[in-house]
Amino acid sequence: MKSPVTIKDIAKLANVAQSTVSKALNNRPGISARTRQHIISIAKAHNFVPDAAGKALKNRFTNNIGVVFCREDYPLRNPFFSRILEGIESEIAFNHYNLVLQLIPNHEETTIPKMIRERQVDGIVLIGVRNKAFIEQLQQAGTPFILIDPRDYFPDCPQVVIDNENGTFLATDYLIRNGHRKVGFIGGDLAVPSFAERLNGYKKALAFHNIPYSRRLVKTGGFEEGYTQTQQLLKLSKRPSAIVAAYDISALHAYRAINDAGMRIPEDISVVGFDDIDLAKMAIPALTTVRVYKEQMGSVAVRQLRTLIHTETPVSFTPIIPVKLVERDSVKKSED
Amino acid sequence: MKSPVTIKDIAKLANVAQSTVSKALNNRPGISARTRQHIISIAKAHNFVPDAAGKALKNRFTNNIGVVFCREDYPLRNPFFSRILEGIESEIAFNHYNLVLQLIPNHEETTIPKMIRERQVDGIVLIGVRNKAFIEQLQQAGTPFILIDPRDYFPDCPQVVIDNENGTFLATDYLIRNGHRKVGFIGGDLAVPSFAERLNGYKKALAFHNIPYSRRLVKTGGFEEGYTQTQQLLKLSKRPSAIVAAYDISALHAYRAINDAGMRIPEDISVVGFDDIDLAKMAIPALTTVRVYKEQMGSVAVRQLRTLIHTETPVSFTPIIPVKLVERDSVKKSED
DNA sequence: CTGTTAGCGCTTTCAG
């Protein structure tokens, strides 16, 4: 590692004081246009880039933003989270920040992340938090943070949320309008707010069409249990003609169960998903689903976090990311 | 943000000098066991964690490692890269480093990444580099770095590579042993070393079984063009009874093409992939493929990089990650 | 408009 050029070197080369160089390079007032130009050109010529540690030490800002995934499983494998991370990354890069990434296993979701304890970052975006004590610690420490897709209710925390209810409403409504009156629902864990909201949207759509809600048509539980959930639905004496899955991943598991049962999509049974991950359009048949603007979630979160970082008394504002039904080939339509 | 406790505070509380605290906390010699214990307990009681910027400024090591994806497309969406990133992350976390992530679009793959210019990281792992000039710059700057899955040949650079040739050899050999004598090959870009190696493995397996190689049975080009590549193969007057795809993603595209052509896997045509991404086992039918130990690639890369960072005269050593055929349901087997 | 100086939090001589 070659020893890099410092502000002191530039000062010497330009025959000025360090502080003058600092002013010139940071667009501070109190310096003549001429010397500023002079200094800038010398700095450029020598590829001067200020040392992050030096700056951070003085400024109390690192210009780093942390991204922390708190999950028991492997969040990066989940295409939904990958896309959110993409959005986060691009917003961070755009603002000339650096992104510090950490995955924390659920059981460690209790102690404040290293990156914030050692003041490596100015704030963090937290994905999939579950642990209340964890959040309380962050609040006490005064760390700026924002939540994406929390796995529990944190009403007082800044967060960016999906318009979940609306999404499943649209999906269910679409099925009903296409002649499906018996529609099943599969998904995840009722304790997770976003899932509960998705279930609600389903219920509301049924109610809207005066279709009675039946507990037997909804199978919840593990996120990855779409296969067995669907099997149960198929075993019902009067099986549904359509299924709405709370996640595309569940829908894809449903595909397998349906296939294994010797049935065909959409001829024998229709499926609609939620999230619109890349796989949705690659599935056979291509999956009709509710699109979530994942990159947008990420970038909005970073924007919010940045204002949180730089304002004294933060106003907690919760952006709701909109949602849209995208029609593909997994739903049998009534001819009308 | 509450103002954090510093080494000075601890010194005051313990009635010793700063330097003594530093020695105690860093296991430096020249300090009595008693005072060391005393200081440690006080530091612990006050949740003292040294400031990263302060340390970095003095030590010339940040304890941060950069991870840079250089690709035209969206690397994080690619489950193959996600898994590599997982491996990198876990190794970094294990060593109490921080991970600084950056995605650089191909056209910007020319200027040294910000994180290294401003000395935020001690070294970087580079995924998917293509640009020679870029690498030369890094070498000149003396940045420690290691390559994963480079898109061009960089013979003198430290890198971790997959046993590609062996993988496609195994895949092709497996098909031939199961009675397939006309096997197609689809995949990506011949200019990419890993792809060229995979093609070589295929050729070698054919040669091994005395089957003549036919250029018409191999379709290269875009990574995402598995669909059209397969269509071309299916149109052949004497179409292959099996296809080996250089990537699982290609194989999945092939699935769709085969399905759209009204054929069935594996009854009408067999397919084997490469990479063993999560989707492979979820596909219908489950895809027989060559498993790559992706997390291992990531963690090995970080281990290598760490020694690179801490040694004066680095010895360039290229770990080869092994590979394994995993049998699933996409190959029609000869009954014997 | 420019330069001097101090200090951010830490480690490392070097005296005592």
Add this chain to the structure above:
DNA sequence: CTGAAAGCGCTAACAG
């Protein structure tokens, strides 16, 4: 074995 002091690279306050 312990403490005082200097300095890493940077910015800000203050004098000139």
